[in-house]
Amino acid sequence: MLLFSVIAHEIAHGYAALKQGDPTAYQLGRLTWNPVKHIDPFLTIVLPLVMYLSTGAALGGAKPVPVNPRNYRNFKRGDLIVSLAGVATNLVIAIACVALIAVFGAVARAAPVTVSTIEIAQAVLVLGILLNWNLIIFNLLPIPPLDGSHVIKYLLPPAWSMKYAEFGARYGFFILIGFFLVGRRALGSLLAPAYFMSDLFIRSVQPFILPNVSTWL
Numbered sequence: 001m002l003l004f005s006v007i008a009h010e011i012a013h014g015y016a017a018l019k020q021g022d023p024t025a026y027q028l029g030r031l032t033w034n035p036v037k038h039i040d041p042f043l044t045i046v047l048p049l050v051m052y053l054s055t056g057a058a059l060g061g062a063k064p065v066p067v068n069p070r071n072y073r074n075f076k077r078g079d080l081i082v083s084l085a086g087v088a089t090n091l092v093i094a095i096a097c098v099a100l101i102a103v104f105g106a107v108a109r110a111a112p113v114t115v116s117t118i119e120i121a122q123a124v125l126v127l128g129i130l131l132n133w134n135l136i137i138f139n140l141l142p143i144p145p146l147d148g149s150h151v152i153k154y155l156l157p158p159a160w161s162m163k164y165a166e167f168g169a170r171y172g173f174f175i176l177i178g179f180f181l182v183g184r185r186a187l188g189s190l191l192a193p194a195y196f197m198s199d200l201f202i203r204s205v206q207p208f209i210l211p212n213v214s215t216w217l
Contacts, residue, residue, distance in 0.1 A: 001128045005093055005135060006062045007038050009086035014065040016085035020078035022071035030065050038062040064145070076154060083150035087139050090132040097128035098201050105208025115210060122209055123216035130198045137194040143176050144168025 011033070014025030025031055030038070039045070040063035048060030072078025101122050108118045142152040149168055153161045180187060202209075 001124055002131050003035055005090060005128065005132050007033060007035060008089050008093060009135060009139075010038055010062050010065045012085040012089035013067065013082055016082045017065070017067040017072075017078070020071075020081060021073040022068050022078070022082075024068045024071070025065045028066060040064075079150055080154065083147045086147055087136045090135045090139075094129050094132040094136075094198075094201060097125040097132070098205055101125045101205045102208045105205070105210065108210055119210050119212050120216055122213045126202060126209070126213065126217060129201045130194075133194040133198045133201070134191060137191050137197075141190060143179065144172025146176070 011031055014031050017024065018026050018031070040061075043061045043063065045060075067082060069075055069079055069082075072082075104118045104121050104125070108115050139146050140148040140151075142148045144165075145168065149164075149172070153164050156164055
């Protein structure tokens with residue numbers, strides 16, 4: 001579910017860029033569901049492994065989809081659309097997980113023989129809600145290079161926006177790692193909306209969730 005959600009997030013960036021006039025991701029073969037194309041040796045493997053072994057928590061991601069904003073028909077609108085396309089896709093996945101939980105719950109009631117299989121499927125979908133809401137809120141944090149930084153820079157005065165973008169391009173990734181290592185409690189507070197929305201989504205279909213789903217979580 002995590003692999004699917006992260007890949008969908010990156011494909012959404014590339015597809016949105018294509019629709020805004022930039023074919024870079026398409027030409028480089030990144031609009032594909034092949035996970036190999038989205039694996040970055042450092043971001044996807046080395047960084048999460050090192051951080052998990054050293055801190056007990058992991059930070060990582062897929063290989064960022066390359067885009068060239070100069071190709072956008074409208075630079076500002078294109079940048080905003082492409083930046084928000086990933087989190088919008090994660091929201092769609094979270095909503096789809098809610099719908100499928102309800103559908104599978106109805107199927108289990110109609111055909112009890114499917115209960116054991118549907119329990120596993122619903123557990124995966126519950127994780128899908130949790131993971132995608134965390135991806136949404138995390139990516140909206142105004143810390144470069146996260147998607148939220150592309151939005152916040154347009155809310156700043158032009159001079160500040162330029163300095164913010166330059167500073168983020170140089171130091172943003174290191175700030176993100178440092179914030180994750182040093183300010184994990186603060187990060188947990190910033191991600192509180194993700195847990196609130198996940199709980200809200202799950203509660204909305206609680207009557208359809210089978211009793212033993214929690215054993216798979």
